[in-house]
Amino acid sequence: AQTVTQSQPEMSVQEAETVTLSCTYDTSESDYYLFWYKQPPSRQMILVIRQEAYKQQNATENRFSVNFQKAAKSFSLKISDSQLGDAAMYFCAYRVYGGATNKLIFGTGTLLAVQP
């Protein structure tokens, strides 16, 4: 069975600094997708970034980038120039390649605080 592990329940970063959130996963599949979702207190789960396992190049979305290490089954999220609006719960998620009914498997989440 696939599992996703986030070992940092809480993190804190100063505004304008850089922070890295860790995520590891376990799977025997070779084709899959990895996602980082952000959930602020407003409740909506917002997609931050996604990575296809077959792509070696790390995904980047503005201030957000990932370090995808397929052999190590690691998928960390780096937030550069942190802003107050980045404060939220961050969930790492995995989905095996295939149809839309394949389940999205979430990690336990990392609560990120941004200090002014």
Place this chain on the structure above:
Amino acid sequence: DTEVTQTPKHLVMGMTNKKSLKCEQHMGHRAMYWYKQKAKKPPELMFVYSYEKLSINESVPSRFSPECPNSSLLNLHLHALQPEDSALYLCASTSGDSNQPQHFGDGTRLSIL
């Protein structure tokens, strides 16, 4: 603004009440999902509809009854709920293409008295 709309945003109900949660999307997505989320926990999958047919039921108690009247609408009918059912209920949708992410609504905060 979210592209997946959930109503109501908050719901308080007694254990003997019957109520429904509604989810709507107009992105042409073919798969829709219900999740239950407790505070500071990840969402737990409840149901998946694909092309308006129930494809996954994660052993959810029968007091939760999903319905997909059409490709844009997903309901969750609630009856005789327990206090432990108090949670945030999230709806999500996706196009059906395997490389597309799920889009989530804002959720309904449900409290059972």
